[in-house]
Amino acid sequence: MKHPSVRGCSAIVLAAVLTFGSGAVAQAASAPATTPATTANPLDFYITPASLPANNGDLVRTEPSVFYVDPLKTIRAQASVQRIMYRSVNSSGVPVAVTGTVMVPYAAWTGSGPRPLVSYAPGTQGQGDQCAPSRAMATGEEYEGIFIAGLLARGYSVAVTDYEGLGTAGSHTYMARESQAHAVLDATRAAQRLGNPQIVPGGPVALAGYSQGGGASAAAVELAPQYAPELNLKGAYAGAVPADLPAVGRNLDGGLYTGFLLYAVTGMGAAGGLDLSPHLNAAGRAKLAATDNECTLQSIASSGFLNTAQLTVSGQKLSSLLELPELKTVIAAQKIGNGRAPQVPVLLSHSVLDDVIPYDQGRQLAKRWCGAGSSVYFDVTAGATHIGGYAAAIPQAFIFLERRFSNRSAVSNCWLYG
Template sequence: MKHPSLRLSSAFILAFLLAAGSGGAATAAPEPADFYAAPAALPPANGDVIRTESSVFYVDPLKAIRAQAAVQRVMYRSVNSAGVPVAVTGTVLVPSTPWIGAGARPLVGYAVGTQGQGDQCAPSRAMAAGEEYEGVFIAGLLARGYSVAVTDYEGLGTPGSHTYMDRASQAHAVLDVVRAAQRLGNPELVAGGPVALAGYSQGGGASAAAVELAAQYAPELNLKGAYAGAVPADLPSVGRNLDGGLYTGFLLYAVTGMSAAGRLDLGPYLSVAGQAKIAATDQECTVQSIASSGFLDTTGLTVSGEKLSSLLDLPQVKPMIAEQKIGNGRAPVVPVLLSHSVLDDVIPYDQGRQLAKRWCAAGSSVYFDTTAGATHVGGYAAAIPQAFVFLERRFADRSPASNCWLYG
């Protein structure tokens, strides 16, 4: 059974709907009938390419706007939080226009927000169908001349469970899709070229986790910085905020995703109705989960009659949940832009503020951008201009701004 993953929001998709090439590389294995089927044996190194296929990226669901870029789906080797090698898929995009900036063309490792739990929700599928709600941001990166590598995360599209919100798994998937992009043999994607990371919500958590681990996990990358918006840095707090609200489906994703990642059996704590609800949600994408689980009373899903979020406080679960905390003894060695809206209704504003304090205390260069974007969706939109400015400055090697003095 597949397990859920945190998707951003239906309003996010509505915002996207209102907004508004191919390459080649030698494959490492024979092309199967299903691109997403993992091979029996994986290559030796994380980031090694398993196979590729040509794809396309439509910015809008009407397929009226096709990105002018060489687009490849890629399957690559990564490693999950238990250290087990896994096959992960993603998409690599290289703009058709020449890079006119100094040095090599920059590459952005982009981490998307919550997509859903079913394999059909994988970003690499959604981008080809014009249904990726973060397509406008990705198109903006391409318009600035940056190549983009987008991971599908562990188990989303590929066999196995999508370990939604698992810190290490998501970080590895993001860093390894960047490695894979640089190993495709495309002269526009050179090893040692400038790299940055970016993402919002679940993607913000993945970007933040990746920039924490980059120096240790992928020291060869020429990482210039990372943008991370609305980071769900402390999962129990986020879970309690979601429980019973419009985005209760995200909590279903998180509880079962953490169960899969931590190899914990939460089945004994779920009622018959709870087990049936989890099984149904396992096959859904974000819009369906919002429709089917919004404002759900989760007390009927547990044997104890307590809210579903109470499972995050079980003694046998707490150690694994504590390990998911971002900024818990780890900190970036490159500049970071954190952004969070004070009006965020999904991930509490204090999550971002406390993460900034932890990283600043560890000596990182952090700029914490407070916005007043209405709701989680508004915070996403409000952060975009600052995110693009940050990336431009980092790729130009300009001195980073920091407001850590506010958190001393």
């Protein structure tokens, strides 16, 4: 296990999301007073067993958990909450154990048909094991908790993956397209195999996520027809998708979110089985090792506006490593919309003022998917910065999910991008 560190919530994010999610908070305010069973060491749950079940999505173990929406633990979600460990497979086809959380609202589903399930892909959490959403949700420190509570308030069951290596053994393969897609889809399968009568196998499913989660949702909706064809997938919301990593890396280098580039160097190296340490000097190796134990806010504070040329043997910026021949092949495999396209409707959202993932990433992905015949609505917002884009996307995301689960016709603006 990586050592614990401070994890916090961004007041800016919470304030922005609360503007759109006050109903979710109100419905989450009062929950039964029961507490989940605990083990002698809560971290024992995350230890990977010597052998895994036979099929992707099969459950390894489960335990009761809890979801607090706020760090003061004053708002507890009105839902049954289970922490899960399930089998998935990484980008190299190797079976891995992944953890996550499954939640079912206590309130009866009043819509038509079975209760829908949303498989939610979290945004950037960090690289340390303590950053796993299943741990943060139990302590009220998951910065996307308000949006997740909004899904529950609308009556949907929710599965939230921790991704490969976040909480469990090994490195978190940050931004590894296939690994993240598999983790999202297998979390859906695992939720349907829990035996909860409110999550019906074959019931309606949608995917959702923003930023790293937008990339995971987009990758998952592309792969679903081949990887998980049995899922009754209705659609996917994907916000601020980092669809082409080299451009994102160059944009991050030296800015406030330089820590995310450090995550990507570790994640891509792990996904490709590459040792990049010969390209780093002593300061670079020490910085990468330290960042591997940090969560998002800690990395923003420790690496914001860092001159990454001080970390490399060549004296070039860290983003230059993305052009190394051995890493370039790995990076190229992460491109979303590269010969693959969704077979269900998708809502893409991106702010023209995004300071983390350039707006053109979303526009070009919309063009690629529309050109392949997919049903895409590209929602262009003017949310200030990456955080503002997150908040600005929320109303359309909820409307999109409601329309997909009520089987209303999909809206597409591909005529603008096809």
